[in-house]
Amino acid sequence: MTDQHQPDGWGSVPTVDSISGTRATSGPVPPGRPPRKLGRRALVGIVAGGAAVVLLLVAGVVGYSVGTTSHSADRPVRAFLDDLTAGRASAALAAAGIDHDDADLLLTDAAYAKARDRVTGYRIAATRDDGDTATVTAYLRQGGRDVSSTFTLDKTGTDWGLFPVWKLEAPRLGAVDVALRGPSGTKVSVGGQATTTSKDGTVTLTALPGTYDVVADGGKWYAADATKATVAGFGGTASSPVSMTTKLTPAGEQAAKAAVDGWVDGCVASTDAAPKGCSFYAYGEDSAYTYTNQKWTLDARPTVTVGDWVSNGWLVTTTTAGRATFTADIAGPGGVGTASAGPMNVNASGYIIGFTDSGATFRSAIGNGSSDTGS
Template sequence: MSELDASPTTSQTITRISILWGVALVLAIVAAIAAISAVKGASGPAQPVRAYLAALQAGDGARALGALRAQVPPGSAAMLDGAPLRDSMSRVQNLTVGEPKAAADGRQDVPVTFTSGGANYTSDFLVEQTGTDWLFFPQWSIVPAALPTVEATVVNSTRATLNGAAVNMPSGHNSFPVFYPGSYVGSLAGQYFAADPKSAVATQRNTQAHLALETKATPALTGAIEAKAKEFLDDCAKTASSKQQLQPACPFSFVTGNRIVDGSIAWGISDYPKASVTPYNGQWTVAPLAGKAHLTAQQIDLFTGRQSQLSVDRGFTFTMKMDVSGSTITLTPVIG
């Protein structure tokens, strides 16, 4: 084959190679643009906020604190890691990172919306540029600020439960630095004293949320007081009847100007007291117990000599001294 015969083939080969190089160049440019977009998105203002939220959901307090760069206020650190932190995030629903908005001094504000307990909330994260990636992509970090706190109180107790963890409550109060967004639920469980669950939601940095636990006597305690009162009153009525006393050493008595026939006095309790326990001056007191006693007897009118049936109800009140020592309750009726 001569050189003149080979020229068209060579020309076609060069053309094909040029086309292939052109296609490769276009693909390289597209890939570069995609890579640049990916790096830009990964290093955008919302990136540190997403990393922080991921750490919260994992219950990784150390990683979350590092991403937030926060100052930790004084108080108990019980809510800042592990199960209590995961419990907090279990009640944070519909977590959405919004579009960053320009703020002062070149910073950006990243809103995070969420729901908790059926209510809508927004947490704001201020971010700032702290460097660059690949020499020209901005690197963002959350602006340092103090963590919020949950200020918890509980009536007449030095302990409570917060997000499933047993916590100390010296003098009935404690301060808990917490992450945000977060939901914090406190309660107190006990045989004789308990507090229903109360919740607080932390939404912003450097704020305080308040959680007040209202400790009350349990039905087990009021039932024990009422049982003790019933036992005391029944014994009192029985003794007064056996001794034929109108003024026994009991909360109830009766005075009459008529003569009572011997052997006819019978006392009984017609209305037993309902117990109520209230806090007072750091202690627990039993409210005065009120009830009614019923007296039957045969009486003789001293002027006419006529005998008749006596049947009266006598209202009464008395108190119950209650001593609380750990899980032991001592009840002592007090008359007069």
């Protein structure tokens, strides 16, 4: 009898079970027989091992995702803006590394609390990572509208060699700019903080985003309409320059005219033929004669109007010129007698340059009769 194999090679070969009565433990499974089933313990072990691997993979993915999120470039920006929207100005400034000192009157919690149209919310619009630097664009909700602001961050290292560590560059703050048409040193309140104008009549205060009330205090002498200044977002943009024009109060106008009268009286009180700094004078003295009892007499006082502030002060204009006469006793080769000059115009045009507790200060625009005719 010869072996003849079926195409699969097993057709005429007896099974091990048929020969020895024992169960086969190895070798291919003959056609028609189910494969050997795993025991329950082995199956549980394989499933548990597979689940552990899956859990490790999931934990790794979740951990990496959390790490990436917590180290994203917008995180320092969010922390800064969170403090700002909560009104914690000092904390926000510290978080952003913004330098300031006592001269920055508006960069305090108390000052920021008085500002209107503050940042009440925000949304991150875009984040761009350029390797060692990143930029974050945010829209700040301010006074019912969105204001775009861009922040720059620097990479300072990594955590666990995987996640970048970002540091927010101090954003450039805006400023409240005030130009007052009035005396230098005028008291001004910006956002409830008291300061004074400089020599050129201006005030500039660094400020966080918001709207600040601006009030000038000229005491009883002059005043200006209250106004406001709005600083929008970040980037160093100043507020639209706030221009304030002062006007004299009734008490100020009365003091101004009294100052003009005082100046005229001072000129008239002079015993010089050409009083220094005055708008009238006499000339033609004869050196051969001696002049005594020289005096000026005011025949008519000039009338003036006080107008708006110009570069030198509140403009004083002579509406009707005054009249003054000069007289003196003379003695010389021709005998003794009395000399006189005038009457001549007294011009009191000039400027009210400021006020003290005692009143106004007047400065004449005309000296030594430069626009008058002496005789």
